[in-house]
Structure formats: structure tokens, C-alpha cells
Amino acid sequence: MAIKKDPNAKLPEDWRNMPGTVVFNLPFPKEWEDDDLKGMQPIIIRFDYSISYHHSYGQDSPWFAAIANGELIGTKCPECGFTTANPKLACQECGAETKWVKLPKEGKLHSFTVCYFGAEKFLDETPYILGLIELEGVDTLLLTRILGLDPNEPSLDWIGMKMKAKFRKLSQLNPTDVYFVPAED
Amino acid sequence: MVRKVYMVSGGVSKFTKARKDKTFQAIVKEAYDYTVSNLKIPRKEIHQRIEATTASYFSDHFTRQLMAGIMVQDYLGLIPKPSKRIEGGGATGGLNFQTAYESIASERFGLVLAYGFETMSHVNTWKGNEFIALASDVSFDYPVGGFYSGYYAQMCVRHMYEFGTTVEQLAYVSIKNHRNAMFNPYAQKSGRLTVQDVRKAQMVAWPLTRLDICVMSDGAAAVLLADEDTAFELTDTPIEITGVGTGTDAMRMADRPHKDVLLLPHEKTEDYIGERFVGGKLNYPGIHSFRAGRMAAIEAYKNAKITDPLKQIDFAEVHDAYTSSELQTIEDLGFCKYGESGKFTEEGNTFMPGIDYGLDLPKQGTIPVNPSGGLIACGHPVGATGLMQAVFAFWQLQGTIKKHFVAAGMSEEKASVLQLNNPKRGLIHSHAGTGTYVTVSILERPKDVEIVDQ
């Protein structure tokens, strides 16, 4: 059987659609010794990389549906009673299947920080306050953004403050749909 | 009973902000070449006798290359020998060290090379921080403002609230480790700092400043482990690994429970009850302590028969990516009681003897912590870090610090400053994000092995 050939095959003409960076006139000596090439400066190319994930919250989905609707829920173990603010459908203490429970919308500030820098994604939002909330009857804490305190005056006196949950009006289906602010006494 | 395992050699590439001159394979090769060049048997023969390797690197994002481990194996010329990748965040290097240990203890292999690396310079610092933050729960933690310095800062704030730890005490850790690093030619940065320098540095995540936090690095490290017969064939001063321990904790630090302290042999329940604790009893681990670190210590101490760590351990190389994590860690390791690390450090206990830090340190040198300068000064190319700690501890116990530091270009006089006087037992401690995986390994000079040039 004859091998089929493609006489029209060619490389892409449009170099702008090729990956990496095209460098023109990169010098290369006609005469060279081994050391000349080992002394060469490294060539550094730029490579862009972006991706859209279809990230499923899976069994944790009701938690996000709740905060999108102004409710706070967590999970409680029917066997040992261990209750978590972020959901864990399997108990981290004994491994039993847990049940969804309503959580209070008020709590106390357990710890905090003010981020003056952050990951690239959050740089525009600095300075922002991260805090951990203690909720009555819950064995774990809730990591959240804190609003309503001055990020330029952080103080250990903030710890123990009464805080209340607020919910973003337009849900982004992110854990930041809920955030906490100082509760008026 | 497992068979005895020894470390026989090690090597480190000098950690720097950016190594554009070489790919990760070639950087590991530097550490490897050094590792196999200091033994009684020619390097070519050792190369042939290595039976297997273990590879550690943390992030596939930084290299933008999956299966980077096999590319190193192949560049080193060690194919088709057995190998595998070990990964566990910041503890990647420590876990790798222990995997190599296990493969010899179990009698599967007799001579194993563990190598690790990270090249973090391929993206900008804030993108790098984003990659690291992806090592927090991407459903619940990362979107809230994913930033590891922010996570550790909250732990630090709670430590301050629970125990009265001060920012000045944190600064002492930075002063110590940067000053020690002035005598370590492998360190990425070093300097004489004051409390004011640390506090006046740019605030990153309150109360942690730029000088409380380690930087990104490119680098590699390698260690060679062997069974007893092989070890003594390769070197006159092998160092025995007498204990390994590992612990874990919840990925989300918010999920850490508040229970009773896991006690070390020298501690009592009553140590953590009383009015000085919030609520009359220390709630543990909360976010102020690393339960994984304590678990690792309990196991390692049991294996190494350590019942009084402060007396039985001569020095430690621990995870200090944050000054606060060094304080939290020396409590987990039982060098002092929970809550006392600030004062313990301020008194000078964890400083090197004989170095002037410009501080008043009445108890200087009790148990030097991070003689090398730690991660804060040496750098933290994640997959290499835990192995780098092993190499510095190994040289310290051999008494070869001076030889290796001179070889790296340091003057004879400066090169011996970090060598402790006849150390017998050292501890290395590797730690992953907010204390999720922690390893503790104990290295010990055998009784019949004399220290080298003292």
C-alpha cells in the first residue's frame, strides 16, 4: 500500500498565535568552544496559563445555599456531639455521618489579623481584616472577613468582642457571602 | 524492631531568590554532586551503589511541570532505579527524609538518596503567595482572603492573647536567626538586626512584619542514608537517625478542636490548669499550638528514648517560616511549657552560645534553635527545606561545619562560629501549612564515633 503524502503541509504563518515569546536576532557565534556556550545567559520566555474550573461544593453545597439566603448552618455528629461551623459531613472526631444544624448568627471574635498584603487575587482589597468567630454550641471556629473595625488600629482588645453575621445582598456563592461586623450592645 | 539507619552525607545548593541560570534538575544535581563527593568511596562507585531515591517538591504550579521528579531522576543518571515523589506542603522535605529512613529500616534498601527542590522564582511574589494559599481549603478558606501570612498571624495573635507573648519576643527570633546566618555561607539573607528594625519593617499581616516572615527561594538539597554496614564503609562519622515522628491536624485551622493538652513524658496535667489560662485550663490545640508538632515529638522522643528534651537534645533546626511559628514549635517540642516560649526566647535559651546579638540574654545557649539561621534567613524552597535542615544538623553532629562552610567560600575564622562544642543529639522539625503535617526526626552521633575537627 502506498504511503499517503501531504504536499501542502506547512508551519503556522501567523507567529502571533504561537506559544511563548519569539525573539528576533538572538545572537549565536559562528565559531565557539564548549565554555562559550556554557557561559551563555539563560533565555527566559513568558508563558501565560489560565484555566476555568467547574468546582463543585459537592456535599457541602447546602452551606453555600444557606449563606446565600441569609442563614448560617453547620454539622453536628449524632454520636459524639462534635459540631462544626464549616461543614464536615463525616465527623472529624469519630468518623460518623453528621447532620445539618442551624447555627447562631452572633458570636465572639476569637482571633484576627489585618492583611496589608495578600495573594495576587486579593491585593486590591488590602488592607482587609480576617477573623475567626466563636459560635455558641459550636466546637470549631469560622474563618471570615471582618468589617466595621479600623484596619489601621488593630488591637488585642478586639478579641472577645461580640460580632454578628451579615450577608451579602447579591450572593457570589463564595464563603464571603457571610461576613461579620461588631454587634451593637 | 527496625534496623538502624544512618545519614552518611548531604549537600545543599545555595538558596537564592532566583536561579535563572539552571533548571530544577541541574540545581538538584549541584546538591547531589556535593553529597556523593565527600565519602571514603569514589563518587562513581557510590552513584552505582545507590539503590533507590525519594524525591520531594511541593508545588506543581511553580514548575508548571507535572512529573518533575522523574526529570530529576533522569538528569541525575539514576534511572532505572526505584523512586517516588513525596509531598506534604511545607513538611515535604521532612516527610521525604522519613520515607528514605523507612525504606532502609524496613530492609527494602541499603543505600538511599533523598533529594528535594523548589523553584519559586518563576512567578512574581504575590502570585507565589497565591499558589501557596491554594494549600488551604479552596472552598472555605482561600476565597476569604487566602494568604498564609494572614493565617499564621491569627495564630500568633491568639498566642499573644492566651499567653501574653509580645511582638518584641517575636523580634528576638528574627534577630537570632538573621544573626546566626551571618556565619552560614548557604544562607539567603542575614544581618544584625534590632527589635526596632523588625518592628519598623513593613507590616504584612498584623503583627507580623516582613522581617518576621521567610522569603521565596530557588534551591535544592540532598541526603544519603544507609544501613549500618554501608554507613561505616562510606564514612567514619555517620550519624544515626534514632527516632522519627509524624503528626497531622485539620486542614482548616478553624476546625482545630479545644481539648486537653497531649502531654510529653516530663509534663503533668496540672501544668495546664490554673488561673493563668483563659477559662482556667489550657484549651488545646486551638489555633495557638500545633497538635501535629506535639504528636510528631511524642513519637520521635519515644523512639529515641528522650524523656527530658531540654537536657537530652543539644540543638534543633525547626520550622520558622514565621517568627511566631518558632515560638509555637519550641512549646510543641517541650523545650519549655506551653505558653512560655516568649519568655524562654527572651532569656536567650534558644540563642547560640558565644555570639554577640546586641541583646541582654541571661540564659544564652541552653538549647540553640536554628543555629543555621532557619528558614527565615536560609530561605524556604519548600521541597528542599526539610532536607537542608537535615544537612546542617548532620554537619553539626559530625563536627564538620567549618570544613563545609570554608568549602562554600567563608573565611576559616567565621566558618567555625556555628559549630557547637561536641553536640551529641540534634532534632530536625519540618512543618506544613498551619500545622497540618509535621515531622520530627532525631539525629545522634553514635557513642563510638568521635567528633571531627574540634
Ligand SMILES: [Zn+2]
Ligand atoms: Zn463524632
